Amino acid sequence: MRSPTARADAVGAVVLGVVFGAALAEAGSFPFRSAVFPRVVTGAGLAFAAILLARELLPRRRPAVAVDDAPDGEAEFFRTAPRSQWLPALAWAAAFFAGLWVLGTTVTIVAFSALYLRVAARARLVVIVPYVVVSYVWVQVLFVDFLHLQLP
């Protein structure tokens, strides 16, 4: 193993291999018809994970990997972003979802929007006030009045 990506692949293979292995063992307790599909997919997953692990552990030349389902810039961004970018963003996201859990939707949307726009986006009051009002009205009209949903 030479690159951090190869190490991450090996760790991923081990973790997912354990998941597939446990799921395969669990499928043994299902009746035959319920077990066929899970056995096939977990067996295949376990085999793929084992091959991937072997490939990462065995010393050999390995070509660069390219994943085509996301723009390159996005993957590159997450690979190279410094901790100073990760931590505040994750903290804000955690605050939003904790607020949703503890305070409920309405309070969180109003409080979070105002705080985030002021502190993180450095927006002016002339932007913040209409933004918060529109967000509140939008959620009330769309989710409560139109879709008749009980919000958290």
Place this chain on the structure above:
Amino acid sequence: MSTFVQSLFDVLDLHTLVLMLTGVAIGFVVGLLPGLGGPVALALMLPFTFGMSPVEAFALLLGMFVVTGTTGDITSVLFGIPGEATSAATVLDGYPMTKRGEAGRALGAVLLSSMMGAVFGALVFAVSVPFVRPVVLAFGPPEFFALTVVGLAFIVSLSGADLLKGGIMAALGFLVGVVGLDPQAGIPRYTFDQLYLWDGVALVPVVVGLFGGAEVLQLMMTKSSIAKTSAEEHLGGAMQGVRDALGHWFLVLRSSAIGIGIGVIPGMGGAISQFIAYAHAKQTSKSPETFGKGNVEGVLAAGAVNNSKEGGSLIPTVAFGIPGSGVMAILLSAFLITGLTPGPEMLTTRLDVTFSMVWVMVIANVVAVALSFLFLRQLVKLTHVNGAVLVPFLLTMLALGAYTSNNSMNDVVVMLAASAMGIACLRWDWPRVPFLLALVLTETAERYLFISHSLYGWSWLQRPLVLGSFALAVFGVFVPALVRYRRQRRPAPVEPVLEDQRA
């Protein structure tokens, strides 16, 4: 024919029309904003289709998605930043035209060719129905199961050089898909005594988190405006671009045909078709040396293929339940939400829904192009919105989009887990689409496997179409891998297209 006409009236029904125009408006803005892609918007809007009729749901979703490609070309031309991954080829000649003061001409050309491509793709989709129908009706459960394997194989082959990771992600998707009560026997599988899991892992929170979570986090981390370069204010000359598109109608038609052809093949990406059409335009041009320096033919080819491919990729999605792309895999979720089963039903009893998709694609694009011409100057300013300002709105969309799936905070937790997984996939180069496709296909695949086994034992594995499909799956996975392997062994030539793009 009467169904075709009736479906037009279904789309023009006031409620449906309003939903489609709402979708067009959202898709319009999303397409303009680089980084917020059509797939993300599609995933975020998916929860809103609960309770809608199929025609209404597709009016909203398809109306939104098909215009993202059209307006994505605007930022490609003006800023050299593709609004969508599938608008990348438009940059190659569109941006050089802007730099030499021909932005209006480039925009006129790309918008009209995009509309022509969309209409052509939609018509081919509609016309293909009579030909596809007898093929689909001749298929039984074993053939449909084999086709799910084919679709999955092609999507796994999209995992670039690393097929193993694609295979693992597909297996993981299937594993998550089987969580819950077994639909055949009612046996709980992998539910860990959690009542919430008896209904299985909800699809919507997974889609929302997997594709939306990473985008929102990236916006939170960068906090910058979406477009980082200033707009060139040379927006005149749009009519010259329109004349270019009409003058080169045969090139537009050929490029559209390329888009449809590639769109039909499951697993082939939209970005690939754009570059193939671009290369074709260059090969057949009288002045290939000016490609990459602002040749309007390059803009026309890239624009035309952008929307025609959607008509092509809808054919396998609707007729066989095999999504032609990652986006179609997300759209396939909408089929399940609205209670539709892709396959024979869509070509017989629900033909009205299929034809309504054709009309939505046509009408949405005509509306989007008309609006683009009307509000070009104002829309360009949107790309300078500070990304951080969008964050509270997008976080709300993520949370409530997931929550509304079952009115459960558990779904929000699932969405957060899917977000973490999506970010990890991006960070360490693991593909997300095979996971999603497998998750979407689990129920269908297991049902067809179960019926096939019940009807034929294991002898169904010897049916010619099944064997042919499995051979195609193997071909789909290993031939591209072999080609890549051989290419990697050779010294890599300098790619002129990439050089142009950098410039």
